[in-house]
Amino acid sequence: MIVLVTAVDQENTLLRQRLTAPQQHRCAHINLTSGAMGHLNLVIATCGIGKANTAATTALLIQQLQPALVVMIGCGGAFPDCGLQLGDLAIASEEIYADEGVMTPEGFLNMADLKLPLADTPTTPYFNRFPVDQPLAEQACQRLNSESTRCVSGPFSTVSTCSGTNELSHQRQQQTHAIIENMEGAAAAHHCLLTQTRFLELRSVSNFVEQRDLSRWDLPLAMTNAQKAFLSLVDQGLFSGLFS
């Protein structure tokens, strides 16, 4: 089974409509819709915005359902000069907690600078950067690139305070080399790492990470395109190999 998580309901409405034999469930505080999509069993959950909501939901659903894969989809801000336009697609090659650390008079120190891991596995300490399922991410990105859609793979950065100035955008791009900013992904990647659950993250660009100007945003376009991209990956059989 695949668990698909989004921050808000509008990021999964189209997918819920495409389920065969959909059923509503409640798991603790979370509303879930389960059903079939082609040969896949899918559970769709809205986790709420931000890292705390994402961590709680991901941890609970992995414990209860033991999915083969967690997929996070939604919208995100594209950093300038990363080659992405509004509505384009991006796949995370890794997830970075971009504002976990300390701001000092000399500048920002991240968790690696502080030598304080956010997760410690038997073999590796993880500071700000968390892995995704790299082979799946590469295959997904290849399959989503076509004449009509552009998809780029690169690091995603997760923040609590979004970058609404050019200065902060520039600073964070220099620190992380991320292509996309969002508010949830690192927390999902973190819990998938701890539970050895495969993780894929797909976002569509709703805005640029720049001086705040909401007139330049297109949330509906990004929400629709991210869902269409997931449907296309299902149609192309990307996930079929997970269950053979």
Ligand SMILES: O=C(O)c1cccc(C(=O)CC[C@H]2O[C@@H](n3cnc4c(=O)[nH]cnc43)[C@H](O)[C@@H]2O)c1
């Ligand atoms: O009003 C604002 O300035 C503002 C800044 C960032 C995000 C929002 C939202 O309403 C969307 C939050 C939602 O969407 C993801 N998202 C989309 N763009 C960004 C971004 O540039 N930086 C961080 N997160 C973004 C996020 O994952 C949330 O789920 C409003």
